[in-house]
Amino acid sequence: MIFLYAFLAVLCLGSAPLFGKSALDNINPVTTLVIRTFIATGLVSIWLLLTKTYVEFTALSLFSWLMIGMEALLAAVLGELAYFYALEKGDVYEIAVLMSCAPLITIILGYLFLSQPLSLRQLIGALVVTIGLVILCGD
Structure with a gap:
């Protein structure tokens, strides 16, 4: 099952740049990142509600929140912003x-x-x- 998930991830992550590059023809990278983040937040929030995994939020330690926050800053904000700027030009x-x-x-x-x-x-x-x-x- 792990290879199926990995293949699905490769398929999704390999095709996503095509859509991102297409959007960057008339939108700046910051706006693109914000819109993508809003859409992703909405989709993940629906998933969270449907699976009732929101109860896990109260069990997280402060350390876990900080580590997840650092991962979000580096990957979802700074890394993705740099990625969109690179995608816009390259x-x-x-x-x-x-x-x-x-x-x-x-x-x-x-x-x-x-x-x-x-x-x-x-x-x-x-x-x-x-x-x-x-x-x-x-x-």
Whole structure:
């Protein structure tokens, strides 16, 4: 089942930039991010109400709220805003490929801050993939 979810995520995340790039022809990146966030908030809120998972909000610790807040700031605000600015100016395939380099940062930070295991083979593999992605986008 995990591969089905992963494939669905790849399919959605791989096709989404096409719609974002199309919208950026006549809307600035900040407006695009705000509209997308409003739509996503509405859809997720409906899901929250239908599944009754809103009861979990009261069980979260302050630390959890802070960590989720940091993730929201970095991924949903700053990262997405930078993504939309890049998408506005660049080719959709180049931006999508360069965004695929993000796991290298995750691997390194996971090792440094969360003590996630990291072998030399994994690090070299991640670097080779990242270098390949950068070469793929080069002129």
